Amino acid sequence: MWRVEIESLLRGETRALARAISQIEARDPGVGETLERIWDSRPQSVDLSSQVVGLTGPPGSGKSTMADSLTQLWREQGLRVAVLAVDPNSPFTGGAILGDRVRMQRHALDPGVFIRSMGARGHLGGVSLATRGAVRLLDALGWEMVLVETVGVGQSELEICEVADSVVVVTTPGAGDGVQVIKAGITEIADIFAVNKADLPGADRVTRDLRDMLRLSTPKAGWKVPVVATVAAEGVTGVRELAAAIAAHRSHLEASGELSERLRRRLREEVVELVSARARAFATDLLAGGGPELLPEDARRADPERAADLVLGKFHNQGLGADAAELSTLTGRS
Ligand SMILES: Nc1nc2c(ncn2[C@@H]2O[C@H](COP(=O)(O)OP(=O)(O)O)[C@@H](O)[C@H]2O)c(=O)[nH]1
Numbered sequence: 001m002w003r004v005e006i007e008s009l010l011r012g013e014t015r016a017l018a019r020a021i022s023q024i025e026a027r028d029p030g031v032g033e034t035l036e037r038i039w040d041s042r043p044q045s046v047d048l049s050s051q052v053v054g055l056t057g058p059p060g061s062g063k064s065t066m067a068d069s070l071t072q073l074w075r076e077q078g079l080r081v082a083v084l085a086v087d088p089n090s091p092f093t094g095g096a097i098l099g100d101r102v103r104m105q106r107h108a109l110d111p112g113v114f115i116r117s118m119g120a121r122g123h124l125g126g127v128s129l130a131t132r133g134a135v136r137l138l139d140a141l142g143w144e145m146v147l148v149e150t151v152g153v154g155q156s157e158l159e160i161c162e163v164a165d166s167v168v169v170v171t172t173p174g175a176g177d178g179v180q181v182i183k184a185g186i187t188e189i190a191d192i193f194a195v196n197k198a199d200l201p202g203a204d205r206v207t208r209d210l211r212d213m214l215r216l217s218t219p220k221a222g223w224k225v226p227v228v229a230t231v232a233a234e235g236v237t238g239v240r241e242l243a244a245a246i247a248a249h250r251s252h253l254e255a256s257g258e259l260s261e262r263l264r265r266r267l268r269e270e271v272v273e274l275v276s277a278r279a280r281a282f283a284t285d286l287l288a289g290g291g292p293e294l295l296p297e298d299a300r301r302a303d304p305e306r307a308a309d310l311v312l313g314k315f316h317n318q319g320l321g322a323d324a325a326e327l328s329t330l331t332g333r334s
Pocket residue numbers: 057058059060061062063064065066196197198199200230231232233234
């Protein structure tokens with residue numbers, strides 16, 4: 001990336017940030033150098049990492065509304081807030097989803113708010129890698145709060161824990177919601193529960209049921225998962241309590257050493273993801289032409305494990321061969 005871009009990034013220009021995230025999505029090899037330069041220019045005194053907050057829960061539970069209310073509150077506290085709306089099912093990328101964009105309009109002119117939707121298209125290696133990369137960049141640039149909202153359902157709810165320090169599961173007083181939450185196995189990923197739409201009947205009951213259920217489960221490394229009743233649409237009731245619970249979770253992560261543990265685990269997972277993305281791309285290219293010397297003529301008599309060995313052998317020679325010197329410096333061995 002050019003010098004001028006780095007300076008724009010360091011000045012906090014939204015457009016430069018959006019462009020840099022596009023480069024991350026395209027897995028542009030220049031991204032590493034950009035990050036290094038950003039780190040080099042960062043004052044030593046600033047060592048706080050971004051607090052990455054995952055917002056997950058069923059569609060319509062109020063995640064985007066909550067993101068907007070939390071953003072408002074954090075802005076009042078002088079914190080910069082980036083919102084990443086992750087939708088693995090969406091082919092669109094770059095802009096926010098229409099309804100959310102309208103909602104977040106009041107932050108449009110605020111340089112302390114950055115909103116970006118992360119869709120599936122153009123992401124070599126998928127939305128999860130791109131989101132990790134975006135979080136890494138925002139952290140380097142010193143954004144205090146990063147909200148990651150999952151738009152899709154299913155797998156994405158679990159993937160959010162891979163990038164978030166604190167996972168907020170948003171539920172509502174709809175029929176049978178409490179039971180659904182247990183079924184989806186989402187209790188394990190929740191650091192905090194928000195029972196949103198607390199203005200609707202049944203909220204007390206869901207809140208109570210969740211608390212009862214959590215009393216029976218073992219605390220996560222000394223953290224007692226709180227249940228907060230919220231009215232995100234109004235932006236007041238419970239939103240302050242939720243923000244306080246998020247801050248308390250951060251303090252807990254720092255005090256217990258769990259934060260650096262989570263950061264290291266995330267790095268390990270990210271490297272594993274990158275390795276598989278690269279190996280997959282390499283194998284796909286290699287075999288695209290039919291892989292005559294690797295695959296037998298008679299597909300039924302093939303030995304796929306043996307073929308995979310051969311592909312990995314070639315991958316090793318091409319990929320690592322050039323980087324052998326760098327690898328030895330990384331591992332400290334020669
Ligand atoms: N009654 C009520 N409605 C809410 C509340 N929060 C959000 N909503 C509404 O619920 C709908 C879905 O909200 P949205 O934030 O888009 O949900 P998401 O799909 O989880 O992002 C919208 O019509 C919101 O206005 C709330 O606290 N109470």
